[in-house]
Amino acid sequence: MAVAAAKPEVFTRKSSGLVRVMSPYSAFIYNILTMGLIFPWTYLWAPGALPGGRLVWGILLAMIFEIPIALAYVWLSTALPRSGGDYVFQSRVFGGGIGFSIVMSGFVIWILQWVALSGWLLSYLGFASLFLGLGGTMGNPTLTSIGVWFTTPWGIIIVSILNAFLAMLLLVSGFKNYVKFQYVMWYATLLSFGLMLYLFFSATPEIFAQKLNDFVVASGGVPNFYQTGIDAAKAANIDLNPSFSLLATLLVAPIAWTSLQWATYSAQQNGEIKGARSFQNQLIIIIGSLIVTGLLLAALAAALEHAIGTEFLYVAGAGYWAALDAGKFNGVFLWPNIIAMALAGSPIIVVLISLGYILNAFQIVNNCYIGMTRVMVAMSLDRLLPEWVSRVSDKFHTPVNAHIAYFLASIPVILVYNLWGQWTALTLGVTFACGYVFVITALAGALMPYRAKALYDASPGAVYKLGNIPLVTIFGLIGAAVGAVMVLMFMFYSALGLTSVLAYQVVFGVLAVSIIWYFLAKMIQRSRGINVEYAFKEIPPE
Amino acid sequence: MSLFRRQASSKANGKLTRLFFASDFHGSQRIFRKFVNAAKHYEADVLVMGGDVVGKLAIPVIREGNGRFRAHLMGKTERLEGQDDLKGFEERLGTLGFYSKIMDADEYDEIRSDTAAVDRLFHDLARERLALWIELAETRLAGTGVRWFVMGGNDDDPEVLELLKDVNTESMVFCEGKEVAIDDHHTMISVGFSNRTPWKTPREIDDNDLGTMIEELADKVADTEHAIFNLHVPPVDSTLDTCPMLDWNTDPPTQIVKAGQVVLHGAGSEAVRRAIETHQPLLSLHGHIHESGGVVKIGRTTAVNPGSEYGEGVLRGCLLTLAKDEIKSYQLTAG
16 A cells, blocks of 8 residues: 655555664763763873873863774765774675674774773772772771772682673573663763762862872871872872873873773664664764763863872872872772862762762773674674574573673683783773774775775765765875874873883784684685685675 | 684575565665675575565655755755756665655645645655665676575555565565475565554554464464564564554644653564464564564574564664574574
């Protein structure tokens, strides 16, 4: 039965038209949570390692640098609104060899480190801060010592493994259960973040000095902590009022990129997002979430500096980067949430702030599973990973094997991250590795009109051009160039932690393993009569 | 090095059949051209096209005089200047699976006010496109030994499918409602009807009736162990049928949201699942649920739904290598 539509001018007929699960708003939230409002490194690492760098400007620069990359993802997502994101984009434009090797190394393997990092965030910034904050605000040193336990290697390891295990159980039980819980995590994170902003903006360095001193004493520490820290930093020849440095400010950007590079992560779930083919939706989901998060992080940086003053910011940074004992509280770094708790002096505020950190940290490990198990399933269906990886459970309707495999693979990474001192120097290795995935994808966007012309021509973004040059080509090239510079900064500036022999061995070793894996899988499948290229190669449509 | 020995020699001896299956083209020109070319690209011996061949939307391209046209697509009114613009626009519509017809504004007003006229327009455009497809396939496949098997789906109007039943070409076999030989060892039965959907599509029936329809065909198969069941709807709760649950009382149907989230369920057919569990064919081929592509085992049966991305111009399919008693390999493709 056909019907004529009054408006618009089209004729439709009765036919099935099934819909997707995730709303653009949910995807927008998902991206913001993935970017992690709680990621703390920028606030201590940058002042510690990059004196003279301006935190706020560094964060805003990272946001601006990310925009062309994110725009390339908007075009790619509307052209290929499928789950699998970077793997699908790269393999479609460059072929399976590049798609698999880059995404397997930069994402599937390296994001195991994010599983470890999220456990560290949960233990260190979530539970440790909760008990330290309660100890300080309630004058209970026992709670403080419990908090300190959560900062020990085995405290972090136990929390990390439980964190990964619980996320696996939640996701195996069904993606819908996660989506339901995501709203709880979202509001808890927002509340926590809002409280910190309020506390920072309403404080002054003088008020902070007094409250921090009281907080430390109530936790069983020494009096006059604030001034002791400043004196110790000066004695250690740390410049607490360095002049502005453009280079240092530029180098803040790759650290802030640790958060902001994840603005595009919803692309892994494009197959589940309603209206994923809509340009407007993708702009809101990807660009919108990037700008909102960038501005929030910059606001937090400005607020933090406003509250504690530039001098003490460098003391806290020295505690992290230069191992200055007086810049730590009970051996714990002075992360923004600890500072906010000291300012609040209220156990209720401590609980509310900690809840946001706990839930956002838990959300991050969920993201690792959600994104990577989808990529693994796609690789398995393409016959590049074993068939059992993509098997879907009859009972749960989820790829249980992929989840279990990823959980098991994360355990050695959790152990090595927390037990082997040298490995922590590779914390930003995951930002570097994911960075090269994003760079190659931006390049895939730039070349899509030429290497996947039919796909591009059928996409809604094909109408946007500057003269005869597709806009996606312009944005993709700029994004790839800017991203490549940030990636290279990791390899040439020791302040970013990837200049050791170990770092080179790990980074290039992982890439080499992935390349070898691709060619072995291809050869084995060929012996079974399967040409893996068929999974990527477009059939001529003529 | 037996691990890396190719199986080409077995195929050369005629022991293996390479079958390429894809479904839910919904009128997409690009997808059909790729499907026909898949025979050469994938070195397939047999092509099987699941149901839902007819497009969903017809775009009137309205003459505005002086070689100009206007048309409405994806929420925007497009202004077309001359034949080059018109050709490019029609190609885009072809990829999306939409039909188009050039008409005057008066003719458009006349048709849109007459439901029967809209029906006729759809049927004419769908038949016209199918005729082009049959001609294209015959041009490319006749003489190659490759046959393409086709059936309808729940979205296809019976009046349009009549065209397929009457075709007599070398390459095409309309296989719905009968048992056909795929090669020396395997036969295939095909049912394109679906169980009830909230969309009230042209060819949907009660699930029990669907079961009866399948059983009547299955009973005629002498050797179900080597049979292929080509059933448009996937088996219920098989993960090949997962999609949002819809409210049947709204027009169009809307997704059901509980506790702030969309409720997912298996929209497949119990009758199809029962038939597979009872007869345990070698292979079952399905479509219908575009977003749930995958391969699962139901007992000894390998069940396949390649999914569909016809609107993106991507041909989702499954390439299977059949030996007499087993499926030697399968591979989901995105061509």
